[in-house]
Amino acid sequence: MKKGEKLSFIITGIFLVFAIVSAVLKFDMGVTLLKSYWEYVKFILAIMPGVFLLIGLFKVWVKDETVIKHMGEKSGFKGFLLAIVLAFTCIGGLFAALPIAKQLYDKGSKLSVILTYLGASCICRVPMTLWEASMLGVDFTILRYVVSIPLIIVSSILLEKVIKTVKIKEIQK
Amino acid sequence: MLILYIVCAVALIASVIANPKKTLMGIKAGWKLFMKAFPSFLSIILIMVVFLYFVPPENIVNVLSDGNEWLNVLIASIIGSIIIVPGFIAFPIAGILKDIGVSFGVLAGLTTSLMMVGVLTFPLEKKYFGTKFALYRNIASFIIALITSFVIGIVLNGGA
Numbered sequence: 446m447k448k449g450e451k452l453s454f455i456i457t458g459i460f461l462v463f464a465i466v467s468a469v470l471k472f473d474m475g476v477t478l479l480k481s482y483w484e485y486v487k488f489i490l491a492i493m494p495g496v497f498l499l500i501g502l503f504k505v506w507v508k509d510e511t512v513i514k515h516m517g518e519k520s521g522f523k524g525f526l527l528a529i530v531l532a533f534t535c536i537g538g539l540f541a542a543l544p545i546a547k548q549l550y551d552k553g554s555k556l557s558v559i560l561t562y563l564g565a566s567c568i569c570r571v572p573m574t575l576w577e578a579s580m581l582g583v584d585f586t587i588l589r590y591v592v593s594i595p596l597i598i599v600s601s602i603l604l605e606k607v608i609k610t611v612k613i614k615e616i617q618k
Numbered sequence: 619m620l621i622l623y624i625v626c627a628v629a630l631i632a633s634v635i636a637n638p639k640k641t642l643m644g645i646k647a648g649w650k651l652f653m654k655a656f657p658s659f660l661s662i663i664l665i666m667v668v669f670l671y672f673v674p675p676e677n678i679v680n681v682l683s684d685g686n687e688w689l690n691v692l693i694a695s696i697i698g699s700i701i702i703v704p705g706f707i708a709f710p711i712a713g714i715l716k717d718i719g720v721s722f723g724v725l726a727g728l729t730t731s732l733m734m735v736g737v738l739t740f741p742l743e744k745k746y747f748g749t750k751f752a753l754y755r756n757i758a759s760f761i762i763a764l765i766t767s768f769v770i771g772i773v774l775n776g777g778a
Binding site (some may be wrong): 450474493494496497498499502505529536539546550559564581586604608 | 622623625626629630633637640641643644645646647648649651652654655656657658659660661663664666667668670671677709710712713716722725726728730733734736739742743746747750751754759760762763765768769770773775
C-alpha cells in the first residue's frame with residue numbers, strides 16, 4: 446500500500462470513529478456530516494463499478510495503434526473532436542474522467558487531446574447540461590459552450606507545448 | 619445512470635461472446651484500477667463534505683448580491699474553484715441565485731469554475747498526471763472560466 450492510500454484510510458477511519466461517537470452522544474455535527482458523506486459515497490459506489498468495468502474492457506480490447514491513430518500525435522483536429530464527443534458521454538465528473546484520460550494517455554493519445562478531454566468532460570456532460578439549461582436557460586448553456594469549447598482546445602494545444610518543454614528541461618537536468 | 623449500465627451490459631455480453639478469457643482479464647484490470655483509485659475518492663469526498671458543512675453554498679448568496687459586477691465574477695470563480703459540488707446540488711443552487719437576482723456573469727463564473735477547476739481534487743489529478751500537469755490545467759481552466767463568464771455577463775446582461 447502506498448503512502449497516499451494509507452493516509453486516505455487513516456483519515457477516513459478517524460472520521461468514521463468521530464461520526465460513530467457523535468451518533469452515540471447525539472452530537473449533531475457528526476451525524477449531519479456522516480449523512481452527507483454517505484450520500485456522496487453512495488453516488489460514487491453506484492457509478493464507479495460500471496465506469497471501471499468499461500475502462501478494463503477498453504484496456505484489453507482497444508489496441509494502442511487504434512488510439513494512436515485517432516488521438517495520437519498525427520491525429521490532427523479529429524483527435525480533439527473525438528475527445529469532445531467522448532467527454533459528452535462522461536458521467537461522474539473528474540472521478541471518472543481522470544482514470545479514463547489516464548488510460549487513453551497510456552495507449553498513446555497525445556497530451557493536448559487528453560487536456561481537451563478533461564476540460565470538456567468537466568463542462569459538456571450531457572446529464573449536467575440538461576440540468577443547467579433547465580435552471581439557467583438554454584441561451585446561457587449554448588453561449589457557455591460556444592465560448593468555452595474553443596478556449597479549451599486552444600489552451601490544450603498551448604499547455605501541451607508548455608508541459609512538454611518542462612519535461613524536456615527536467616530530463617536535461 | 620441506467621444508460622451507463624445498459625452500455626456496460628452490452629459491452630460485457632459482446633466481450634464474453636468474442637473472447638471470455640480476454641473479458642476476465644478486462645474485468646480484473648478494471649477492478650485493479652478501481653481499487654487503486656478508491657482510497658483517494660474516500661478521503662477527497664470527506665474533505666468536500668466537511669468543507670461544505672462549514673461553508674454552506676447558500677452563504678455565497680450574501681457575498682455575491684451587491685458590489686462591483688466584475689469583482690463579483692472574480693469572487694464567484696474563486697469560490698467555485700475551491701469547492702467541488704456535484705451537479706445535482708450545484709444547479710439547484712444556481713437556479714435559486716438566479717431567481718434572487720444574481721447576474722448571469724456571476725452565475726457563469728460560479729458554475730464553470732465549479733466544474734472545471736478543482737483545488738480539492740488536485741491531489742487526485744496529481745496522482746494520475748503529476749503536479750505540473752494538474753497545476754497548469756487548473757490555472758488554464760480558471761482563466762477559461764473567467765473569460766467565459768465575462769462574455770456571458772456582457773451578452774446576457776448587456777454589460778456590467
